[in-house]
Amino acid sequence: MKQSVLFTKILREAPKDEQSINSQLLIRGGFIYKNSAGIYSFLPLGLRVIQKIGLIIREEMNAIGGQEMFMTALHDKRYLQATGRWGVDVIFKVAEEKKEPTFNLSWTHEEIVAEIAAKYISSYKDLPFSIYQIQTKFRNEPRAKSGLLRGREFLMKDLYSFHASEADLFKYYNLAAESYKKIFKRCGLDSVYTLAAGGDFTLNNTHEFQVLCDAGEDTIYVCEKCGYYENKEITKLQDGAKCPKCGGPVKEKKSIEVGNIFPLGTKYSEAFNLKFSDEKGKKKYVVMGSYGIGLGRVMATIVEKFYDEKGIIWPKEVAPFQVHLIRIGDDPKTIKVAEKIYEDGQKRGMEVLYDDRDKSAGEKFAEADLIGIPTRIVVSERTLEKDSVEIKERNKKEAKLVKIKEIHVR
Amino acid sequence: MKQSVLFTKILREAPKDEQSINSQLLIRGGFIYKNSAGIYSFLPLGLRVIQKIGLIIREEMNAIGGQEMFMTALHDKRYLQATGRWGVDVIFKVAEEKKEPTFNLSWTHEEIVAEIAAKYISSYKDLPFSIYQIQTKFRNEPRAKSGLLRGREFLMKDLYSFHASEADLFKYYNLAAESYKKIFKRCGLDSVYTLAAGGDFTLNNTHEFQVLCDAGEDTIYVCEKCGYYENKEITKLQDGAKCPKCGGPVKEKKSIEVGNIFPLGTKYSEAFNLKFSDEKGKKKYVVMGSYGIGLGRVMATIVEKFYDEKGIIWPKEVAPFQVHLIRIGDDPKTIKVAEKIYEDGQKRGMEVLYDDRDKSAGEKFAEADLIGIPTRIVVSERTLEKDSVEIKERNKKEAKLVKIKEIHVR
Numbered sequence: 001m002k003q004s005v006l007f008t009k010i011l012r013e014a015p016k017d018e019q020s021i022n023s024q025l026l027i028r029g030g031f032i033y034k035n036s037a038g039i040y041s042f043l044p045l046g047l048r049v050i051q052k053i054g055l056i057i058r059e060e061m062n063a064i065g066g067q068e069m070f071m072t073a074l075h076d077k078r079y080l081q082a083t084g085r086w087g088v089d090v091i092f093k094v095a096e097e098k099k100e101p102t103f104n105l106s107w108t109h110e111e112i113v114a115e116i117a118a119k120y121i122s123s124y125k126d127l128p129f130s131i132y133q134i135q136t137k138f139r140n141e142p143r144a145k146s147g148l149l150r151g152r153e154f155l156m157k158d159l160y161s162f163h164a165s166e167a168d169l170f171k172y173y174n175l176a177a178e179s180y181k182k183i184f185k186r187c188g189l190d191s192v193y194t195l196a197a198g199g200d201f202t203l204n205n206t207h208e209f210q211v212l213c214d215a216g217e218d219t220i221y222v223c224e225k226c227g228y229y230e231n232k233e234i235t236k237l238q239d240g241a242k243c244p245k246c247g248g249p250v251k252e253k254k255s256i257e258v259g260n261i262f263p264l265g266t267k268y269s270e271a272f273n274l275k276f277s278d279e280k281g282k283k284k285y286v287v288m289g290s291y292g293i294g295l296g297r298v299m300a301t302i303v304e305k306f307y308d309e310k311g312i313i314w315p316k317e318v319a320p321f322q323v324h325l326i327r328i329g330d331d332p333k334t335i336k337v338a339e340k341i342y343e344d345g346q347k348r349g350m351e352v353l354y355d356d357r358d359k360s361a362g363e364k365f366a367e368a369d370l371i372g373i374p375t376r377i378v379v380s381e382r383t384l385e386k387d388s389v390e391i392k393e394r395n396k397k398e399a400k401l402v403k404i405k406e407i408h409v410r
Numbered sequence: 411m412k413q414s415v416l417f418t419k420i421l422r423e424a425p426k427d428e429q430s431i432n433s434q435l436l437i438r439g440g441f442i443y444k445n446s447a448g449i450y451s452f453l454p455l456g457l458r459v460i461q462k463i464g465l466i467i468r469e470e471m472n473a474i475g476g477q478e479m480f481m482t483a484l485h486d487k488r489y490l491q492a493t494g495r496w497g498v499d500v501i502f503k504v505a506e507e508k509k510e511p512t513f514n515l516s517w518t519h520e521e522i523v524a525e526i527a528a529k530y531i532s533s534y535k536d537l538p539f540s541i542y543q544i545q546t547k548f549r550n551e552p553r554a555k556s557g558l559l560r561g562r563e564f565l566m567k568d569l570y571s572f573h574a575s576e577a578d579l580f581k582y583y584n585l586a587a588e589s590y591k592k593i594f595k596r597c598g599l600d601s602v603y604t605l606a607a608g609g610d611f612t613l614n615n616t617h618e619f620q621v622l623c624d625a626g627e628d629t630i631y632v633c634e635k636c637g638y639y640e641n642k643e644i645t646k647l648q649d650g651a652k653c654p655k656c657g658g659p660v661k662e663k664k665s666i667e668v669g670n671i672f673p674l675g676t677k678y679s680e681a682f683n684l685k686f687s688d689e690k691g692k693k694k695y696v697v698m699g700s701y702g703i704g705l706g707r708v709m710a711t712i713v714e715k716f717y718d719e720k721g722i723i724w725p726k727e728v729a730p731f732q733v734h735l736i737r738i739g740d741d742p743k744t745i746k747v748a749e750k751i752y753e754d755g756q757k758r759g760m761e762v763l764y765d766d767r768d769k770s771a772g773e774k775f776a777e778a779d780l781i782g783i784p785t786r787i788v789v790s791e792r793t794l795e796k797d798s799v800e801i802k803e804r805n806k807k808e809a810k811l812v813k814i815k816e817i818h819v820r
Contacts, residue, residue, distance in 0.1 A: 007477060007539045007572075009530050033526050035482050036513075041526060042480040044541070050480070067417060070452040070460070072445050073483065073546055074502070074515075074563045092484070094502050094515070096550070103446075105484075105504070105515075116443050116451060120419050129417045131454070136483055136546070140506070153484045162417075 001321070002342075003355045006030075008043050010367045021215060022300035023147025025312050029371050031320075038144025038152035040296070045371065048320035050155065053295050054134055056186045056317065057157045060179045064172075066132040066159050071112050073136055074103045079111035082271040090139040105138035110290060113160045114268035121286060124164050124278050128172060132159035134295065146217065148300035149256065159291040164276065169263055169287045176291050180209055180259050187298055188315025189305065191258060194220060194229040209259035215304040216256040223248045256301045264288040306395075312372030313394050321353040324373035328361045328380035338379040341389070341407060369394070377407070411731070412752075413765040416440075418453050420777045431625060432710035433557025435722050439781050441730075448554025448562035450706070455781065458730035460565065463705050464544055466596045466727065467567045470589045474582075476542040476569050481522050483546055484513045489521035492681040500549040515548035520700060523570045524678035531696060534574050534688050538582060542569035544705065556627065558710035559666065569701040574686065579673055579697045586701050590619055590669050597708055598725025599715065601668060604630060604639040619669040625714040626666040633658045666711045674698040716805075722782030723804050731763040734783035738771045738790035748789040751799070751817060779804070787817070 008030030015034065018024050023040075026032045031046030042050055058068065074094065080086040086104070093101035106112075113131065121127065137156045144152050159176065163169040177193055184191040191209040208231065210220055219232040221241070225248025230237055232252070237244070239252040266285035268274070274286045299318075306313040316322065323345060327338040338354070345352040353373060355364050361380070368376055376399075378390040383401060392399035418440030425444065428434050433450075436442045441456030452460055468478065484504065490496040496514070503511035516522075523541065531537065547566045554562050569586065573579040587603055594601040601619040618641065620630055629642040631651070635658025640647055642662070647654070649662040676695035678684070684696045709728075716723040726732065733755060737748040748764070755762040763783060765774050771790070778786055788800040788809075799817060802809035 005475070005477075005539070007527070007530055007536070007541060011529075030530075033529065035522065035525075036484070036486045039482050039484050039486075041482050041522065043526070044477045044479050047478055047480050065415070067415075067454045068457055069454050070457050072449050072451050072563055074446070074449050074548065076446045076449075092504050092513070093507070094504055095511070097503070101505070103502070112445065112451065115445075116453070117417070119421075119443065120417055120440075126417070129415070131417060138484065153482055 001353055003353055004357050006044060006353075008045065010370055018147060019145060020147040020149065020300075020304075021307060022149060022303040025303055025307060025370070026147065026300075029312060032148065036152075038141055038150065040148060040151065040153075045320045046299075049299055049314070049318055050295055052318045052320075053187060053298050054155075054157075057134070057183055057293060057295070060183045060186075061132045061157070061159060064130070064175050064179045066130045068133065069131050070133050071106070071109050071116070071135060073106045073138070075106060075112060077102055077104065079115070080104060083111055083268065085111075090141060092138045092140050106135065107137055107139050108290075109133070109135070109158055110160070110264065110268045110288075111272065114272040114274050114288065117160075117162055117286065118269075118272050118274040121162065121274060121276055124276050127276060127286065128161060128163045128168055130159055130161040130172065132157060132291075137294075146215070146300075148296040149215070149304075150217070151296055154297070155295040157293045157295065161289040161291070162274075163287040163289070164278065164284070166263070166265070166287055169289050173261060173263060173289055176261055176289070177207070180261070180291070180293070183293065184209060184211070184258060184298070186317050188302055188318065189258065189298070192220075192222075192227070192229050192255075194231055206260060206262045208257045208261075210255040211258050211301050211305065212253050213256045213301060213304050214254050216254040218255045218257055220253055220255050221250045222253050223250050225249065256297070256304070258298055258301055259291070259293040261291045262289065264290055307372075310366070311370030314372045314374060316374050319372070319374050321351040321373050322375060323350060323352045324355065324368050324371070324376045325352050326355040326364050326368060326376060326378045328364065328378060328382075330358065331381050333384060334379055334381055337384060337389075337404065341377065341379065341404075344407075411763055413763055414767050416454060416763075418455065420780055428557060429555060430557040430559065430710075430714075431717060432559060432713040435713055435717060435780070436557065436710075439722060442558070446562075448551055448560065450558060450561065450563075455730045456709075459709055459724070459728055460705055462728045462730075463597060463708050464565075464567075466593055467544070467703060467705070470593045470596075471542045471567070471569060474540070474585050474589045476540045478543065479541050480543050480545060481516070481519050481526070483516045483548070485516060485522060487512055487514065489525070490514060493521055493678065495521075500551060502548045502550050516545065517547055517549050518700075519543070519545070519568055520570070520674065520678045520698075521682065524682040524684050524698065527570075527572055527696065528679075528682050528684040531572065531684060531686055534686055537686060537696065538571060538573045538578055540569055540571040540582065542567060542701075547704075556625070556710075558706040559625070559714075560627070561704075561706055564707070565705040567703045567705065571699040571701070572684075573697040573699070574688065574694070576673070576675070576697055579699050583671060583673060583699055586671055586699070587617070590671070590701070590703070593703065594619060594621070594668060594708070596727050598712055598728065599668065599708070602630075602632075602637070602639050602665075604641055616670060616672045618667045618671075620665040621668050621711050621715065622663050623666045623711060623714050624664050626664040628665045628667050630663055630665050631660045632663050633660050635659065666707070666714070668708055668711055669701070669703040671701045672699065674700055717782075720776070721780030724782045724784060726784050729761075729782070729784050731761040731783050732785060733760060733762045734765065734778050734781070734786045735762050736765045736774050736778060736786060736788045738774065738788060738792075740768065741791050743794060744789055744791055747794060747799075747814065751787065751789065751814075 014024040094103040095101035221237040223243035226246040269285040388401040504513040505511035631647040633653035636656040679695040798811040
């Protein structure tokens with residue numbers, strides 16, 4: 001894409017009402033636009049990152065048998081009334097003028113998915129299976145002050161699995177946990193998998209994936225020797241205590257919850273009469289699990305982990321473009337070479353953002369560093385004197401000259 | 411995909427509260443699930459169709475320079491108050507318990523996009539450009555009785571264009587109209603482009619794309635000689651009248667509005683101070699256009715146009731799968747050949763739904779006809795006697811035997 005065409009521009013100033021690193025850098029770089037507290041639009045650069053994260057998630061969900069679907073955002077109140085959750089604090093309710101609310105906005109989809117599954121499941125032969133979606137969730141968070149880390153409207157991937165027994169659920173549960181680690185790894189994030197309290201969802205045995213990060217709202221205790229973790233909310237551990245597993249020293253760390261998984265048991269099956277006949281013809285409730293990842297939160301976590309004083313440093317697989325091609329000056333030969341590199345890249349399916357604008361080298365470099373595309377290629381009269389371009393990785397200090405004829409092999 | 415894995419099943423009975431052909435066939439086939447009136451979830455088969463329609467739309471929008479983004483669904487009331495639309499009938503409002511509503515749900519995005527554009531546009535050099543999204547819209551329709559043709563929650567592609575002058579807007583307007591015709595054509599639909607009343611949007615000069623179809627809620631007058639059309643809502647024409655263009659006979663027809671385009675002028679630019687400096691440094695309001703396509707409505711229109719007494723007949727480019735491979739019987743050789751064809755198809759990137767279930771030939775054929783995948787390949791002991799499979803197109807009567815070794819060239 002040519003940068004002259006991109007309708008967003010780099011903003012010089014960080015918005016004053018945004019404290020978090022992720023929202024400051026993402027807003028300044030033209031990735032997101034803040035509409036209200038905790039409510040952000042994804043601009044072209046930001047949507048590209050979200051779509052890359054979505055693609056990684058889809059590939060890994062499909063790999064563990066997840067069938068993609070797309071459930072609704074408007075939920076009739078009968079759904080939450082069936083499970084006693086219509087009174088939950090964080091849901092947004094929808095009402096006609098001067099009437100009682102009749103809908104809530106999708107804050108989670110356990111009720112919806114249980115009702116749908118009940119339409120199609122009758123026998124143990126129909127089990128197990130799993131379905132997922134990437135859909136918007138709405139939660140009226142009182143403290144929506146961390147940019148995309150805690151939104152009131154946010155994209156979430158939720159997977160639901162359906163089983164004949166708890167044993168089968170826990171088998172899939174482990175498969176899903178491995179899948180989650182792969183997803184975060186592909187997004188550039190090292191995650192740890194730990195026991196947690198379940199908030200509004202379940203009372204015990206939920207698990208969460210944490211990424212150690214100073215910007216995190218969670219506190220976990222980490223054994224520095226064996227790597228054992230516990231969430232502060234459910235542990236009696238404290239800073240300096242001995243690890244219950246190996247006796248090593250435990251340290252308090254800040255972290256971000258990037259995913260969570262819940263063994264739901266039969267709570268939702270009972271509410272929506274989701275039953276199956278076992279081998280002997282006996283009717284039993286289906287055992288469910290749920291598995292969530294917030295796409296925007298993953299994006300925000302990546303930014304909180306990978307930035308420097310100049311801007312964002314995107315890991316390759318989630319970067320909005322792979323290459324930032326920068327033309328310095330408007331000498332005809334420079335323009336010709338830059339256009340050629342751009343077109344060759346397009347033909348080979350390489351994702352190139354081509355800075356074809358009339359701006360100074362200093363401005364262009366500063367903006368490129370803020371946007372944070374992994375590889376920068378500079379074409380100027382000076383590099384062309386040596387029949388070369390200058391290539392620099394965003395996460396490295398040094399640039400190197402590479403002969404133009406050698407670029408195509410990269 | 412193996413059909414034994416697909417969690418949905420064919421439903422024998424059409425739901426009693428659904429009158430429309432599209433909802434009856436789509437619900438029975440396992441494409442959609444009805445959660446409330448006008449509110450449907452997309453099940454795996456249905457989501458595949460929606461994603462195909464989305465892909466066609468994205469390709470054609472990108473081809474006319476559209477930059478994809480993703481705006482929010484929760485809109486602070488300040489947006490509609492700025493344009494005097496907070497009182498509009500069809501919007502869903504969101505309120506905290508016992509408080510005045512503070513948000514509405516996205517029924518359209520003119521206000522949001524105008525505010526975002528105002529952040530980035532300052533000069534005539536920034537114009538023209540266009541941005542689009544595929545996002546959920548919510549409209550509290552009183553008559554949501556036509557399945558996906560008129561939903562209360564539905565996916566919509568909306569494109570917005572920004573121009574320095576009306577002349578430039580109308581240049582792009584024609585480009586977008588051509589693009590729309592291509593989109594509908596790729597979806598298998600012949601559309602006509604006609605003047606229309608604008609409903610809640612604008613007072614005059616809006617245009618709409620109609621597909622002639624008995625299930626349509628719109629009435630248009632069509633000249634049988636020259637093809638000139640007018641919407642009943644804005645015309646004085648009537649059945650049997652003379653065409654104002656060629657004098658030919660005009661006939662009344664039912665039709666479905668599959669897309670519409672609106673020259674918005676400066677209404678939203680004025681409300682959100684969306685200005686640019688022209689060549690002489692004079693500040694002017696940006697001229698806007700908007701262009702909508704409902705994805706679910708396109709899907710429903712395809713069904714209403716292409717079905718027979720047995721079920722849906724999907725056009726190739728939007729079909730959930732290209733090939734429905736059906737194995738009859740469980741003879742080891744039949745299984746082996748069917749599996750081989752399935753795996754070869756997967757390797758070549760062909761989209762195959764493989765009916766590997768233990769059901770009778772009659773049941774399998776009836777279900778395949780209902781689902782409506784374009785090409786059916788049957789493998790049975792009988793076809794294998796002639797080293798062949800039976801191939802039948804969904805839209806044709808006759809089947810033919812094809813030698814197994816020849817299938818790979820298809």
